[in-house]
Amino acid sequence: MKKFIILIDNGHGFETKGKASPDGKYQEWAWAREMAGMIMRELRQLGQDARLLVPEREDVPINSGTDSRVKRVNTICDLYGKENVILVSIHSNAGPTNDGQWHDGKWSGFVAEVSLNASAQSKLLADFIWARAIEAGLKGNRSFTDAPGKRFIQQNLGICRDTKCPAVLTESAFHDTHEGVKLLTESKQRIALAHVDGIMDYIKHANGMK
Numbered sequence: 001m002k003k004f005i006i007l008i009d010n011g012h013g014f015e016t017k018g019k020a021s022p023d024g025k026y027q028e029w030a031w032a033r034e035m036a037g038m039i040m041r042e043l044r045q046l047g048q049d050a051r052l053l054v055p056e057r058e059d060v061p062i063n064s065g066t067d068s069r070v071k072r073v074n075t076i077c078d079l080y081g082k083e084n085v086i087l088v089s090i091h092s093n094a095g096p097t098n099d100g101q102w103h104d105g106k107w108s109g110f111v112a113e114v115s116l117n118a119s120a121q122s123k124l125l126a127d128f129i130w131a132r133a134i135e136a137g138l139k140g141n142r143s144f145t146d147a148p149g150k151r152f153i154q155q156n157l158g159i160c161r162d163t164k165c166p167a168v169l170t171e172s173a174f175h176d177t178h179e180g181v182k183l184l185t186e187s188k189q190r191i192a193l194a195h196v197d198g199i200m201d202y203i204k205h206a207n208g209m210k
Contacts, residue, residue, distance in 0.1 A: 004084055005051065006048055007051055007073055009054060010032040011091050013058040019175075021175045025181075026181045026185065029059075031092060037052070038192040039088075042196045054069065073163040082165045083165075085164075086125060086165055086199070087165055087168070089170070092180070093111070093175065094176045107142060109173070111171050114157075116156050118167075122166040124205070127150070128201040129199065132193075132194040133191075
């Protein structure tokens, strides 16, 4: 079986402002690091080479300076071949107003996003992960389609746009709704396994397996 290096990116650091529930009890940086660790450990138990892209507590910028998340990814791509690396960036969502208020009932659900210049492989990886999220009951009103092959949203995302390998960013729920915070904090294993299962589906497809 073809092996991949699976990079799990837990975006944002403890000092990143605004990435929290309105009451401050939920912090995206802490949740994303815990989730990334869970996903990494599950993949390793399945014999996969899964690695944390950002083991630090501090924020590592996406694409600036001598050390950035994009540079870390592309260095590994250059060492092992971009066709042998995949990247999944782990996040929770917030509504477009980003005003620090609760917005219950307005938006919900899991999404898998790729860049505007996404490769077919990136779209396929996103599709597999989103399909597993739907199976896991994470679907919400942001799930625009259930059509196979089209379960992704394209955005101008630096971590996906400027990295050389297939790359997907997931938003598991909205942390500015009480329902979203409840899901993020009480369903961690379900969310982690949706990512793991989707990644494994991609790897099996790459190996011609069903």
